[in-house]
Amino acid sequence: MPIRTVIGSGLDWFQDLMRVSALLLVTLRDDPAEAEIPSHRLLLRAGYIRRVASGIYAYLPLMWRVLRKVSAIVREEMDATGALETLLPQLQPAELWEKSGRWAGYTEGEGIMFHLIDRQERELGLGPTHEEVITSLAAELLRSYRQLPVTLYQIQSKFRDEIRPRFGLMRGREFIMKDAYSFHAGPEDLAREFGIMEEAYSRIFRRCGVQALAVEADSGAIGGSASKEFMVTAAAGEDLILSSPDGSYAANQERAQALPQPAQPLEVEGSSVLKTPGQATIDDLCSAHGFQPCQILKVILLVARFEQGRAQPVLVSLRGDQQLNEVKLSNVLQSSHAPEWGALLSLQPLLATELADASRMPLGFIGPDLEDGVLAGSSTLEPEFLRLADHTAVELETFVCGANSNDQHRVGVRWGQQGLVAPEPLDLRCALEGDGLTHDPSQKLCASRGIEVGHIFQLGRKYSQALDARFTNENGRDEPLWMGCYGIGVSRLAQAAVEQHHDEAGIVWPVPIAPFELVVVIANAKDPVQVDLAERLYRELSAAGVDVLLDDRSERAGVKFKDAELLGIPWRLVVGRGAADGLVELVERASGDKREGAPAVLLASLQEQLQQQRLGL
RNA sequence: CGGGAUGUAGCGCAGCUUGGUAGCGCACUUCGUUCGGGACGAAGGGGCCGCAGGUUCGAAUCCUGUCAUCCCGACCA
Incomplete structure (x- = not known):
């Protein structure tokens, strides 16, 4: 068997590939039609990805260099926290997921796990x-508090059958992720690790040269308590961030409180029924009768489907100027009913087609006291509504709402009258730009968009309990491990960097994450003087540690x-017509600044600047 | 899955309304000129017009179905 010998640093083999002529560089002059946002267009055009x-992309040689640089930074910083690198299997048995209770949620309905049946069925x-995998390993390996805390991480491809892959690497079905999991003897130590x-x-995001903001976030399907997302701010971001001007609060809209x-009081005497022909929307009502949206009580009907098959109709009341936050609603449904009915699988609008008699449902004219009778006869739905209401709805003193016909x-309605029972007030609304900050009402929330590149969670004992991962504590008693998990979308981060750093001409x-730090351009490759000088400088730079x-x-x-x-x-170092006089030109991509001079002088100052720039922002 | 759109050469597009055997720009190959901001000229190569079925003497074009891709919503690193 021939054995390949690796000599030197292991990077020597790069030497030959550092010439553009040997780089398999295929750039496109036109923007590919399939790409919508700048970073996606540029990565395709510049020959980084195909x-x-x-939602499935090949990382071409240039992109792979970027990804390796990002990974190297992630690895260094993770290692510096004491985390241990591992590599876990991508192919995972269903039983493990059944134990944690996530198999159904991740494979049925709108589940995102690719799954398969092998030849043994x-x-x-x-x-x-x-x-699941890490927790079951922890259950086998971790026995005593003396082994704790411990954090394991890996950098590898993840697979998610996204409902709608988008924007190149931003939302792929296969993507590179760094995921880390920590194990602790108690919540305090978990909180410490979280910090x-x-x-x-x-540090990782700063070193990668991107501007990222830490925001409070929903824990989603992963579960757990405290969670923070790291957002790269960019107009193309999929998430809406709400933050306070003084920086003391920032949250994903899904989570933001x-x-x-304040609502404008509805000034009417007593209550009455108003004829509103065809006025089924809040806009219609307001323009026809001069109401404000905040004086109207809006009712939304949904169906929550649970793991054990229950299809629960849900009636949510909100103030008319507010939007339902489905994440908050899902969390409420999950936490209060999952123990009884299994995991919440989906939450969808209630469709008339699911009713036995759709004509009994006065859509657009519904009030919070809509009778359960409209559900009668449905073969799939539970016969009673689960009635929920947002604070904004419950706190309305007098309001307008549908008359259920x-x-x-009805105008001038109050809770407690006409059989209207106010549900317990919950936070079910989307916080909005301009809303007051909870701990400082004088500050108003500002909105911006972000790309989620990292998410850290304090999971607590959700998985360790489910998978029976226990350790013996100082008192000799067995208890489930305390866990945290920490993710970074490595490939997404690389694209997010482009989204944040590009201009008309390109990336x-x-x-710190550029595929190369400097390109030596031979202006005229037929001029031997230029070629000789460029080759010499290229070797010198390489020897001096410049990429x-x-x-x-x-x-x-x-x-x-x-x-x-x-x-x-x-x-960019241009070796051109000045070469005969020993002059070259140094150009900085970001600023466009150009300087001409003797190579020794220019390269000395380049080295200085590079040393700074390698540290990131 | 629901709503919208698009599939014609590696990339960007025209041709389709009014059926007649496929074209433009870029890229690619060869030669010559040019050579510091995506050069010019000449000559070339490359296309089961997404796929299947139908209508027709004849289909890229009309009809039906299907697949793929993209955009808007639910998912998330």
């Missing part, structure tokens, strides 16, 4: 995340400049 199927899932991770994450704008509303990579690429193609100078800008290499 789509293989929807065993069910397997392709890992969308690794809590350490939060700091490590801030705030003080709603077509083309009629502008932050130095350098040589554009030795026999293209015209303009083409090479355009490509260098499209690729986003932070620095």
Whole structure:
């Protein structure tokens, strides 16, 4: 068997690949039609990625260099916290997921786990995340508090059958993720680790050269208590962030709590029934009768489907100017009913087609006291509504609401009258820009968009209890491990960096994650003087530890400049007509600053700047 | 899955309304000129017009079905 010998640093083999002529560089002059946002367009155009199927991408050599640099930073920072790198299986047995209670939720309905049956008819899932595997390993390996705390992490591909893959690497069905899991003897130690991770994450994003904001977040399907997301701020971000001007509060809209704008009192004497023909929306009502949306009580009907098959109709009341926050509603339903009915699988609008007699449902004219009778005869739905209400609805003193009969509303209604029973007030609304901050009503929330690149959770004992991962504590008693989990979307982070750092001409990579730090461009590859000088500088730079690429193609100078800008290499050294006089030009991609001079002088100052830039923001 | 759109050469597109045997720009190959901001000229190569079925003497074009991709919503690193 021939054995390949690795000599030197192991990076030697890069030498030959650092020439553009040997880099398999295929750039496109036109934007690919399939790409919508700048980062996706640029990564395709500049030859970093190619789509293989929807949400599935090949990382071409340049992209792989970027991903390895991002990974290296992540690895360094994780190692610095004392975390241990591992590699866990991607193919995972269904039983493990059945034990944690997530198999059904992740495979049925809108579940996102790719799953399959092997030739022995065993069910397997392709890992969308690794809590189950890691917890079962922890159960086998961790016996005593003396082994704690311990944190394990890995960097590898994850698989999620996304309902709608989008925007290139932003929402792929296969993507690279760093996931870490920590195990503790108690909640205090978990909280301590959470803080350490939060700091490590801030360093990671800073070192990658991206602006990221830590926000309070919903824990979603992962479960657990405290959770924070790290958002790269960008217009194309999928999430809405609400933050206070003084920076003391920032949260994902899914999670954000705030003080709603006060309602304007409805000034009417007594209550009456109003004819509202065809006025089925809040806008219609307001324009026809001069009401304000905040004076109207809005009712939303949904169906919550649970693991054990229950299809529970839900009636939610909100103030008319507010939007239902489905994440908050799901959390309420999950926490109060999952023990009884199994996990919440889906939450969807109630469709008339599910009713035995749709004509009895006065859609658009419904009040909070809609009779359960409208559900009668349905073969799928439970016969009674679960009635919930947001604070904004319960706190209305006098309001307008549907009369539960077509083309009629009631005006001047109060809770407690006409058989209207106010449900317990809950937070079910979306916080909005301009809402007051809970702990400081004088501050108003500002909205911005973000790309979620990291998420850290204090899981608590959810998985350790489910999978029976126990340790012996100081008192000699057995108890479930306390767990945290911490994710970074490595491939998403790389694209988010592009989203944050690009211009008309192309990508502008932050130095720490650029595929190369500098490109030496030979303006005229037919001029031996230029070639000789460029080759010499290229070797010198490489020897001096600069991550350098040589554009030795026999293209015209303009083409090479355009490509260098499209690729986003932070620095460009042009060896051109000044070469005969020993002069070269140094150009910084981000600022466009150009300096001409003797190589020794320019490269000395370059080295200084690079040293700074390698540290990130 | 619901709503919207698109599939014609590697990429971007025209052709389809009014059926007649496929075209433009970029990219690619060869030669010459040019050579610091995506050069010019000449000559080339490359397309089961997404797939299947139907209508027709004849289908990229009309009809039906299907698949794929993208955008808007639920999912999330």
